[in-house]
Amino acid sequence: MTASARAALPVDADGHWMRPSPGRAGLRADAIVALVIAVGASATVTLYSVAEFFDEPAEPWKAVLVVLGISGPLVWRRLYPVTVTVTVSAVYIIGVNNAVPEVLFSNIAIFAAMYSIGAWSQSRRRAFIARVIIVGGMFLWLFWGLTRAAFDTSLAPEGSGVGLIAPGVAFGLISVITNILYFAGAWAFGDRAWAAARERAQLQARTDELARERERTAEQAVALDRVRIGRELHDVVAHHVSVMGIQAGAARRALGSGRAGAEHEAAASLTAIEQSARQAVDELHRLVSTLRSPGDVDGEADDSPSTRTTAHLPALVDEVRATGRPAALTTVGDPVPLGPLVDTTLYRVAREAVTNSLKHAGASAALEVRLRFTPEVVELEVSDSGVGARAARGGASGGAGGGLGQVGMRERLAAIGGTLEAGPRSRGGYLVRASVPLVVQERSGDDHRSDERGVEEGAS
Structure with a gap:
């Protein structure tokens, strides 16, 4: 990639490419995604409640707020990815702590928000730091819950004794493994999306540069063609004018000599002058026609060699x-x-x-x-x-x-x-x-x- 093409790409303070903000089409697509997640989360809240996912589920108004909290911010996930991810993660934690029965679409929302940090953040350094903090915070919360579950004997049936792993610990480990996969996938896919967008931007910059270069080359070709035609005009005019000048001089000397046959010699010289003039005009017409645009001439210009x-x-x-x-x-x-x-x-x-x-x-x-x-x-x-x-x-x-x-x-x-x-x-x-x-x-x-x-x- 040439220096001029690289200069056309926006970069942050660290020299990394800055992905341009999405247009209206991207925002419309995000709004549709948010709507789908809101509808899906509402359906799963109902299903989880019927399945008694929590013994005492939260009030309906709390469920509504959680559904809106995990879906609504996704409309702006490309414009403010870090803020959206923090908001969705916080709403998810609040929802779980308040026994809101929704863990399916909320995880999808967190995945999409985390993905957006890697794919759309304007600063690569800020994207890295934000993801480290968010992932660290989420895992601290999970380990806190895992620690509580390790001392919670209510999950174990009465008279079952102590096994190798407490049921609460097993449930917590499943959550940790699931979240590791979620966050790792969102991190990797987000970075890959950013890299792919950068490659497309570089390709577009090279394409634009090549288009500008073709335009410059075309302009230079036109200029060179005009120089060529100018030299052709010089050659044609110089040759025919030189011949006509000599023939005119011969005709003048013949007419002034007064000898027999002088008029015939002068007529022959004048005839030669006439022929040279016609040839010069014909060649000049062909050359000048190539200098005109198609709209300036009645017929098509003759592109044959002059x-x-x-x-x-x-x-x-x-x-x-x-x-x-x-x-x-x-x-x-x-x-x-x-x-x-x-x-x-x-x-x-x-x-x-x-x-x-x-x-x-x-x-x-x-x-x-x-x-x-x-x-x-x-x-x-x-x-x-x-x-x-x-x-x-x-x-x-x-x-x-x-x-x-x-x-x-x-x-x-x-x-x-x-x-x-x-x-x-x-x-x-x-x-x-x-x-x-x-x-x-x-x-x-x-x-x-x-x-x-x-x-x-x-x-x-």
């Missing part, structure tokens, strides 16, 4: 070529099926690296995307022939201390067991290399498909 896979790398390279820059895609080795999570992550890394190359490599830089398959790993390389020192300007594909784009790529790859290398090349230009072990990607694709979304959020 990213592409390595199968879309040719389209990514074609976008670069549409800007007028040389670009190539090369696949090395025998391609193997990739898990959905690995496939998506590699495309994200490629798009981020291409976007930063368009931003920082220079207008004349050539771009190469290489997808390499080996028996152990799958590698993605994005290199350019531009200005490798651009990392100093904070490009996302810059050195080890690059910007947020590089941090995002590293996190995504780390989540699937991959690594990222990024830095200037010795022969000029810049290189981004992502490597993912094939064993990891197979496990991600085959054994953990049901956890794909959760891991994807962590990667983002």
